[in-house]
Amino acid sequence: MRKPANPRFSSGPCAKRPGWSLAALEGAMLGRSHRAPAAKAKLREVIERSRAVLGMPAGWVCGIVPGSDTGAIEMAMWNLLGPRGVDVLAWESFSLEWAKDARDHLRLPEVRVLQAEYGRLPDLRAADWRRDVVFVWNGTTSGVRLPDAGWIPEDREGLAICDATSAAFAMEMDWSRLDVVTWSWQKALGGEAAHGMLALSPRAQERLKAHRPAWPLPKLFRLGQGVWEGETVNTPSMLCVEDALDGLRWAEGSGGLPALVARSEANLAAIAAWEARSPWASFLAGRPEERSCTSVCLRFRPGAAADEAGVARRMAAWLDREGVALDVANYRDAPPGLRIWCGATVERADVEALLPWLDAAWEACQPG
Template sequence: MTTSARPATKPACPNFSSGPCAKRPGWTVEALKGALTGRSHRAKPGKAKLQLAIDLTRDVLGVPADHKIGIVPASDTGAVEMALWSMAGARGLDMLAWESFGEGWVTDVQKQLKLEDVRVFKAPYGELPDLSAVDTKTRDVVFTWNGTTSGVRVPNADWIAADREGLTFCDATSAAFAMDLDWSKLDVVTFSWQKVLGGEAAHGMLILSPRAVERLESYKPAWPLPKIFRMTKGGKLIDGIFVGETINTPSMIAVEDYVDALQWAKSVGSLKGLIARADANTRAIADWVAASKTFAFLPKVEATRSNTSVCLSIVDADVVAKGPEAVGKVAKAIVSLLDKEGVAYDIGAYRDAPAGLRIWCGATVETADVKALTAWLDWALAEAKAAA
């Protein structure tokens, strides 16, 4: 039996997936008509298009002129792996993990690279490790700026030493284009096209500071490197990687889509405009949560809440009283109901995270759609409880 009024307005776009994320407002396949299909990416027009993607990335993100930007294989994962396999092990390593992807980098370093001088700082979903305990002065540091699966981000880069001797490796895949990254504190930054700008999957971005380049040219790891990980030759950086000469063949359709997204980003105010859009979306969720007695943010500390991958817990007293299994069933029922109604797709919590919801609020999502969704969340919870 229906126990609450069915909302009258649905989100115009029901795509709230945390990756691949919603396309930019107004996107159609016509945006791809300039794609350099059927041509070599190594031909002059192909390299020019790839260089344009790099130049627009630098422009929109405000990447310093002395930092290298490369398009690499295998999305953000590929970019992180390239960096770790090429540069980790030169000195002691501190690793931060508070969600699944950070945990994945820990596994790679400890079980695949088998590094011994590694310290791991962990925190449960919804929390951050103690950043003050991390040695950013003398050791390398690996962390995610924004935990996509937990909705927790670092509040800033103040905890990173300005006079550091090691490198900082920052997985920024759901932070880039939505959060203000402090480039003076970051040496290796990675992200993919499929998050904040709603690009297509499979390609990653790797940004290197001069200090990271120096590491690449002075350090030779003890293990062999696959071809797609090699960024040096004869002890020198393969500079072509960072001027559009990709290691392997990129999809020029995906490149065109990324360029289109970057040009849209410039039209809405570049980084400041993108951050403002994501903040407005998250604020709509926060206003609704503040008045709710049935939903809450998974992260308890406001300063660490993501403005892209917003993770919510169900705190309805009637549901919680029945135990964790009941909470999980109600969360799944809400996801199923809203999918069936065409209101919201792919908003279930990540499989390793606590039961709940995960709503993408990045810049390509319209605030009006977020506001419309909140009414449907209340409706779906009432429906799920009635059916339980």
């Protein structure tokens, strides 16, 4: 069987863009201060190219922050929450973490957690938009995404705070229905880790100016005006900055966001055609319109495996040893199965080459 040319299907850090090599980093401003005019210009370029590729509306601001997407969403919550009650929609590991932060660490007095089991969305109609609402667009560890933003009213009173790290650059998002959007470089464009992006609508900017949190803010969480102009809170890696710029330039040259979305959806379609015929594998996400086109999560069909956890563990290890799929084990909190990244930097030909190997792994990893 033909092997994938690139066996990297990790859900983060994700595969580099097609054709990537170390030569892409030759322009990195190593050994220079990130405050030097030329270095700061590169940081601003990351911001502006990100705004352009994502189609961010006028009036929004965007900045580079520490701590990857986790740092970005935490900064948003610690700076913006408090004036209203909060609803947190949770249907996978990371959204559950944001719920714990709001309830147990910020200790907000009015927190509701609208939770669903892996593979499903909570009742979106139950969100109270007189309150602030925190949610992920795509469940990285469950493979369940929002089908659209129609459930978010345009005349909402609270803020729509969206962790979009495994959706940005791969899914269409209606920015008019959002107020805070976060993502990281290590996801859909295959950048390096440790850096996050935080974008605020005019409504969120007003909240940031007017609200003074009741809790102390660590220095790393303090959002000054300079953040939106490329003045990072801490020292960024200029090597990672160069890599992020390379990914953004590739995205632009590939046809922009519509092309990135199409590439991801084509990868999902390839797996869906195989899954429909598979006697052992099924999507963790039950509804087709809610199936992620980036973090594709597979589980076993009912009754297919007696020891699901054992079979899943052996399959992931077998695929790794064969050099056909690296880092495809399910997330530790998710139901047993496989998780295959299918974002825009993954070639459809590699997804198609992988599928027979999944069947071979299933056959090879049965007990006895």
